Amino acid sequence: MPxxxxxxFERFNFSNKFCFLTGEPLQSEEEKIQVFPQWLMSRYNLEESPFKLLDESIATYKDLKLPCSANINDTFIEPLEQDIAKAFASGYGAVKALDELKLFQWAGKLLYGIVFNEIQAGIKLMHAQGEEFSMSQSILLKFSQLHLMLQSINLPIIFEDFKPFSLFLFKVNNKEEEFGYRDEINTQTFALRINDFxxxxxxxxxxxxYYYHKQLYDQIRNDTLxxxxxxxxxxxxxYSNYLFNRLPEYNILPVGDDIYIEEMPLRGLSSKPLFDEWQNKTYGQVLENFWKNxxxxxxxxIKNPEKPMSFLLDEAGNKIPADQIRLPI
Known part of the structure; x- marks a missing residue:
């Protein structure tokens, strides 16, 4: 039996009485795990650092938790955390050697944990105002599909000849104690810059x-940035994931004890390109935020609107070596 x-998301079950991954009832509401794992918070002193939620309220990193059964944590979550923690502590080479699916599961669990806390906060706020909490159908589908794929952590789920994600990995000359993290929940985009990667x-x-940026990625992926x-x-x-205008859909096929997930064609019945048109002014606004440091x-x-400033490629389209970059202090 599969x-x-x-x-x-079918019954909108975001109670702390049930395991986030399996839905099984918990022995206690204290049965929880940290969204940002303890090893990561301890390494970068994040516990008391502020974390801003979508409703503008401020939590701390250690406040963000997920209800999780002790069995699921011990059997599946903790071994995943140990593999990731060991690789991240070792650095770029070890991270590169990891199974990409593990990186996807780990990043997905973290982002879903934030989503879970955001939803709980939203439900409380709406109930306090005497209103029902609601989400758009497209966002609902995105989050439910992410949760489905996260169950590859604990269930025999097989992705049938496709990757549900794009992953880009680089070696980076980071400062030793720097913790660079950002996410975009609606597009489910995640970036982390620590250690040497x-x-x-x-x-x-x-x-x-991945295919949208493949030419540039292939050009720079083996360089230290x-x-x-x-x-x-x-x-x-x-920015490109913001321009991505499809909502992937999947077929779920139980076969024996396994569950196969098969991608539906992204193009569907639409002749529209997969990505909306790139606008350099909007991209420049994104860069302004990313380059805030x-x-x-x-x-x-965007002094030249046709060619925004770049530290990756020169005017002729050649790579700029990292050691040639000079920046204002």
């Missing part, structure tokens, strides 16, 4: 962003 998939993941695009170069590439991916303003970035 394993049973848990679908919390940086990674960007689009969690639910069926590798579309300056942090501003990594942030530039991240900005490109965050270096103080570049939009007017500088």
């Amino acid at each position: 394993a049973q998939i848990y679908a919390p 940086g990674l960007v993941i689009c969690l639910q695009d069926n590798a579309s962003n 300056h942090p501003i170069q990594f942030e530039e590439f991240s900005g490109k991916v965050f 270096w103080g570049f303003l939009l007017l500088e970035i």
